[in-house]
Amino acid sequence: MKFYIATDHAGYRYKAQVKEYLSEKGITVVDLGPDNADRVDYPDYGRKCAEAVIADPGSFGIVICGTGIGISMAANKVPGIRAALCHDAYTATMARAHNDAQILAFGERVVGFGVVQSMIDAFVSTEFEGGRHTRRVAKIDEIDRDYCGYGTELG
Numbered sequence: 001m002k003f004y005i006a007t008d009h010a011g012y013r014y015k016a017q018v019k020e021y022l023s024e025k026g027i028t029v030v031d032l033g034p035d036n037a038d039r040v041d042y043p044d045y046g047r048k049c050a051e052a053v054i055a056d057p058g059s060f061g062i063v064i065c066g067t068g069i070g071i072s073m074a075a076n077k078v079p080g081i082r083a084a085l086c087h088d089a090y091t092a093t094m095a096r097a098h099n100d101a102q103i104l105a106f107g108e109r110v111v112g113f114g115v116v117q118s119m120i121d122a123f124v125s126t127e128f129e130g131g132r133h134t135r136r137v138a139k140i141d142e143i144d145r146d147y148c149g150y151g152t153e154l155g
């Protein structure tokens with residue numbers, strides 16, 4: 001299992017902790033920045049992580065900003081990406097089971113690190129259920145196709 005991780009300055013502190021937690025679990029983690037806690041713009045890092053995940057089929061991502069909102073919005077603009085803003089183990093489980101999310105998003109100013117650990121545990125251990133959810137996820141991809149040409153001859 002391989003994860004890409006990116007944050008803004010407001011998620012920077014958790015980045016090191018999440019990397020350590022994933023490594024302890026034997027999961028490969030690629031740090032896409034930033035390299036220090038200076039102010040940066042979350043869209044740059046949400047995009048970076050989403051582009052890395054799309055370019056590496058089967059990989060996953062974690063994005064963190066203050067709330068998780070802005071960085072997940074940016075990641076979701078990359079066609080084919082399903083980034084889920086989660087708040088607890090339940091939402092992280094459902095993000096995988098029902099939505100086949102490739103990216104877990106959360107806010108450093110919102111959840112404690114114990115909750116982060118439980119979300120990561122849930123996200124990495126839950127498989128997409130398929131079945132009726134396949135049709136619904138395909139309809140999300142259909143929106144990308146209709147608006148961006150993703151999955152067609154255009155991209």
Ligand code: RB5
Pocket residue numbers: 008010011042065066067068069070071
């Ligand atoms: C940065 O102050 C903050 O706006 C950002 O981390 C994030 O919460 C935006 O959605």
